[in-house]
Amino acid sequence: MDTPEPRPHTGRRRNEAARQAILDAALRLAGAADGASVTIDAIARAAGVGKQTVYRWWPSKGAVLLDALIDRAGQDVTVPDAGTLHDELRSFVATTFEAAQQDPTSAVLRALLRESARDPHLADLLQRYTATRRAVLHALLERGRARGELATGADLDLMVDQVYGLFWYRFVLGHGPLDAPTAERLTATLLAAAGQAGRLPSGPADAD
Amino acid sequence: MDTPEPRPHTGRRRNEAARQAILDAALRLAGAADGASVTIDAIARAAGVGKQTVYRWWPSKGAVLLDALIDRAGQDVTVPDAGTLHDELRSFVATTFEAAQQDPTSAVLRALLRESARDPHLADLLQRYTATRRAVLHALLERGRARGELATGADLDLMVDQVYGLFWYRFVLGHGPLDAPTAERLTATLLAAAGQAGRLPSGPADAD
Amino acid sequence: MDTPEPRPHTGRRRNEAARQAILDAALRLAGAADGASVTIDAIARAAGVGKQTVYRWWPSKGAVLLDALIDRAGQDVTVPDAGTLHDELRSFVATTFEAAQQDPTSAVLRALLRESARDPHLADLLQRYTATRRAVLHALLERGRARGELATGADLDLMVDQVYGLFWYRFVLGHGPLDAPTAERLTATLLAAAGQAGRLPSGPADAD
Amino acid sequence: MDTPEPRPHTGRRRNEAARQAILDAALRLAGAADGASVTIDAIARAAGVGKQTVYRWWPSKGAVLLDALIDRAGQDVTVPDAGTLHDELRSFVATTFEAAQQDPTSAVLRALLRESARDPHLADLLQRYTATRRAVLHALLERGRARGELATGADLDLMVDQVYGLFWYRFVLGHGPLDAPTAERLTATLLAAAGQAGRLPSGPADAD
DNA sequence: CGATAAGCGAGACGGTACGTCGAGTCTTGTA
DNA sequence: TACAAGACTCGACGTACCGTCTCGCTTATCG
Structure with a gap:
């Protein structure tokens, strides 16, 4: 059963340099001034x-920005996987905070x-993006729960949110640090709360 | 010698009916469709x-909407002041959640x-508005702390946020309830966390 | 020393089917709708x-159309050469009128x-094309003048135009028939006018 | 039975200076360069x-140009009404030729x-405009016919065209003067032709 | 037979002008 | 002086064609 041979491609290929130039320009303009004139x-x-x-490659201005964010600034929040859940979580949160505030x-x-x-x-795109970020944090918590560092009834979704x-x-x-x-x-x-899950009202099944 | 009583008023007075009509229209349009075309x-x-x-009475479209929100939908989150901090806080949060989701x-x-x-x-306006909301919740927590229901070192600002x-x-x-x-x-x-404040790292002075 | 015989030919030859398809498509699109969208x-x-x-074979859209016109609809106005100048001229004019109004x-x-x-x-192309049409009519009139059916001073160019x-x-x-x-x-x-050329103001030399 | 009092007018009035400036600019641009860049x-x-x-006042670029033409350059071809039809017609034609070629x-x-x-x-607009021009010439000819200077059977429409x-x-x-x-x-x-109308094939009734 | 040279369908590219939308301001006449 | 109406300048929007430029492929001719 071979592939349906959809089309080997025809016509000029996408210009990668143009793609980079557009993302660069978007970042530059977004960073400059007060953010107006990101046109x-x-x-x-x-x-x-x-x-x-x-317009050929992105449906909207925002899609360009999102692409720029993922391409350029997306690879910075990594999960350390070092020691206790407390350390991992603190590190994740601190890194997230810090990364978002860089220039x-x-x-x-x-x-x-x-x-x-x-x-x-x-x-919609942004919602999907944030979902992947939540998923990373959720996985981190789940690993901790598997290691017994969280009560089984803990509402991980609530913690993530x-x-x-x-x-x-x-x-x-911008009113607080x-x-x-x-x-x-x-x-x-x-x-502190999730460690005492027995005394908490039971959350949803949280089967994921 | 006080102010020279410059002029009690001259010209036509503000038309209250127009003000109401504008706020009504703003609410109606914001509620209709997907919210686009609120022009x-x-x-x-x-x-x-x-x-x-x-434009004579509001500096921007958003100011109209904010005014409409405060006039029409602002008076609903009240602090019950009944019993324990736990009950008060739960009630406040639940009421906030519910009120915001009404039509x-x-x-x-x-x-x-x-x-x-x-x-x-x-x-800017919105920031000021949210600050007043935070202040209400902050006061609620502070009353609880005064009653000894919260550790003295608790970071109330963090709790509010x-x-x-x-x-x-x-x-x-809209991804969670x-x-x-x-x-x-x-x-x-x-x-659960704030009750064990002794074991928490000490927060800021929280002098307000 | 004649042309350096640059090279007889190499590479693939022109695809005649493509040429025909393009002319067909041009005619079809020009005939369809209101003529817009001839792109x-x-x-x-x-x-x-x-x-x-x-673009390889025609310098512009209009050149395609002109080519289509000449290839497909160009060969119809013929000079009858039957009898008097009056008959010839009337026939030529009537045929021109009729041919242009066919579908x-x-x-x-x-x-x-x-x-x-x-x-x-x-x-420019069109000007050249109309010039050849004028030349045909001019020749017809000149033949008549040679036969003595037109005054020698007649302004043939004016008659043609x-x-x-x-x-x-x-x-x-489109306001008249x-x-x-x-x-x-x-x-x-x-x-009627050119037969009385003696009474007309003398035209240009008309040496062609 | 009085007028339905449609509306005495409300709102700001059209800015005549802007209208003039637009017509001026259109003329200026049309006259400059090769006529491209009339945008x-x-x-x-x-x-x-x-x-x-x-766009508020004209449906298209061309409507602006037509308006400019009528406003600025429309008043120049006048009917002299001096003497014979021959003189009047010659004068009209010469003036038309000359006016159109001014800058x-x-x-x-x-x-x-x-x-x-x-x-x-x-x-469509242009068609209407040319119709008014034809009407002027037609009237001129008709006056001549009324004075007996044209055969009653003369096809005035044909002469005009x-x-x-x-x-x-x-x-x-641009190939001839x-x-x-x-x-x-x-x-x-x-x-010459219309004066011998008896020998011409009879034209349409031309009852206008 | 291979190397070289077009021609070809497809389609991405940098541009220019289009006609529309919304913003905030201004100018009318009336109340 | 407020008001309804609506014309004004400005600037961004997303689309349509233009004419040019790769792509990978298919023919042709020539050494």
């Missing part, structure tokens, strides 16, 4: 590219939020 | 009002987020 | 041909005019 | 006006033709 026209002009070339990433994240507010399609909820809330409003001590205290809070 | 032109047209009349409020909140992403002025962070995170993404059981578990988590 | 892309797509294949030709002519308005290169002028004017605007009676009356007008 | 954007920019203001008018006419080729709406046909044909192609001698010879041709 498709501006991105295309800054990349030395026709507008159509942007290009922060601007892109804000630009993404700005765009996703208008563009339902981007909102408490981390990312706090993160986004402070990131957007997202630093290492905060990561430490947040971790302690979550584990 | 100043659309609001003015729907309210049977000139655009200038909107006109939910749409307006989403419209507000959408606008605040673009409009820095509205972002965990509540609102989870709320906004789930409200925006914001129901009474969730409120219950969240409350339990927060208090 | 190079559309022609190429309709002909199942790459755009480059069009594929009419649409292509209009499409050509449309394109030539934009494309200076096509305008009166025929084609009337034709194009009515063809484009281009039928046999019109051809008859036009012929009579021209000959 | 809506360019007109708006040159007029110091938003694009929307152009701003010529460019605008060419730009109009260019646009009308693409824009069916403009083609011979004048304008020759004019447009030479104006567009549109000067006073040409006007003189054309006039002579037309009148």
Whole structure:
């Protein structure tokens, strides 16, 4: 049973240099100024590219930004896998906090939020992206539970959302710190509760 | 010698009916469809009002929406002040969750987020608004601490932001429930940790 | 020393089927709808041909149309050479009128005019094409003059342009008929005047 | 029975200065260069006006040009009404020839033709405009016929179209002169024929 | 027979102009 | 002076064609 030989490809191939130039331009513009003027026209002009070339490959401005984020700033939050759940979780949270506040990433994240507010399609993409991030954290917690460091009844989804909820809330409003001590205290809070799961109201089955 | 009584008033007075019509129209449009087409032109047209009349009294579209939210849907989250901190907190959280998901409020909140992403002025207003909400919750916690129900070292700001962070995170993404059981578990988590404050790393001075 | 015999030929030969398909597609599209959407892309797509294949052989869209016109509809206006100048002229005019109003030709002519308005290169081609048409009519008149049926001072160029002028004017605007009676009356007008050339102001030398 | 009092007018009035600036800019651009770059954007920019203001009042670029032509260059071909039909006709034709070849008018006419080729709406407008021009010439001829200077059977429509046909044909192609001698010879041709109407095949009733 | 040289379908590329939308401002006449 | 109406400038939007440029492949001719 061989492959249906869909089509070996025909026509000119995508210009990788143009792709890079567009992502670069998007990052540069998102980082500059107050984030206004992140326009498709501006991105295309800054990349030395026709507008159509942007629209050919991305459905919206925000999709470009998201792509830029994943390509350029996505590889930084790694799971350390060192020792106790407490250490792992604290490290994960602190790294997440820190990474988001570095210079290009922060601007892109804000630009993404700005765009996703208008563009339902981007909102969808962003939702999918955040889901993968949640999944990573969820897996981390699950490994801890498997090692007996969490009560079996612990609501992992809630724990995950408490981390990312706090993160986004402070990131957007900027009224409170997202630093290492905060990561430490947040971790302690979550584990203090989940370690006493017997006294907690039982969460959902959480079979995943 | 006090102010020279400059002029009691001259010219036509503000038309209260127009104000109401504008807020109504804003709510109606924000609730309708997917929330797109909440335009100043659309609001003015729907309210049977000139655009200038909107701009005369509000600095931006978002300010109109925020005003509508406060006028129409703002008075519902009250602090019960009944019994233990645990009950008070659970009630507050559950009420917050519920109120935000009712029909006109939910749409307006989403419209507000959408606008605040673009409009820095509205972002400022919204920040001030959320600050008042945080202050209410902070006061609630502080009363509890005064009654000895919280460790003295507890980071109240962190607790507040965990509540609102989870709320906004789930409200925006819609991937998890914001129901009474969730409120219950969240409350339990927060208090389980804060009751053992002695074992927590000490938070900031929290002098407010 | 003649041409350096550059190279007899090498490589693949021109695909005649593609040529025909392109001309067919051009005619079909020019005839369809209101004539809009006669695009190079559309022609190429309709002909199942790459755009480059069009540009390889024709300098512009209009050149394709002109080629189609000459190939498909060009051979119909013949000079009868039967009897008197009056009869010949009337026949020529009537045939010209009729031929232009037949179905594929009419649409292509209009499409050509449309394109030539934009494309200076096509305008040039079209000018050359109309010049050959004028030359045919001019020769017909000259033969008549040689037979003594026209005054020697007659301005043949003016007569030619009166025929084609009337034709194009009515063809484009469509406000008056281009039928046999019109051809008859036009012929009579021209000959009535040119038969009395002695009383006319003398025209240019008309040496051609 | 009074008027239905449609509306006394409300809202800001049309800015006449903007209208003039747009027409001026259109003429200027049409006259400059080779006529390319007569763009809506360019007109708006040159007029110091938003694009929307152009679109608010004219359906297309060509409509602007036509308006400019009528406003600025339309008042020049007047009917002299001096003496014989021959003199009147010659004068009319010569003036028409001359006016069209003066500097701003010529460019605008060419730009109009260019646009009308693409824009069916403009083609319609242009058709209406040419009809009014034909009507003027038709009236001139009719007065001559009433004075007995034309045969009663003369096909006035044909005569009119011979004048304008020759004019447009030479104006567009530019292969022959549109000067006073040409006007003189054309006039002579037309009148030579129409003066002998008895020998012409009878035209249409021409009852207008 | 292989090397070389086009021609070909497909389609991505940098551009330019299009016509529309929404924003915030301004100018009318009326109340 | 507020108001309804609506014209104004500005700037971004997403689309349509233009003419050019690769791709991988298919023919042809020539050494």
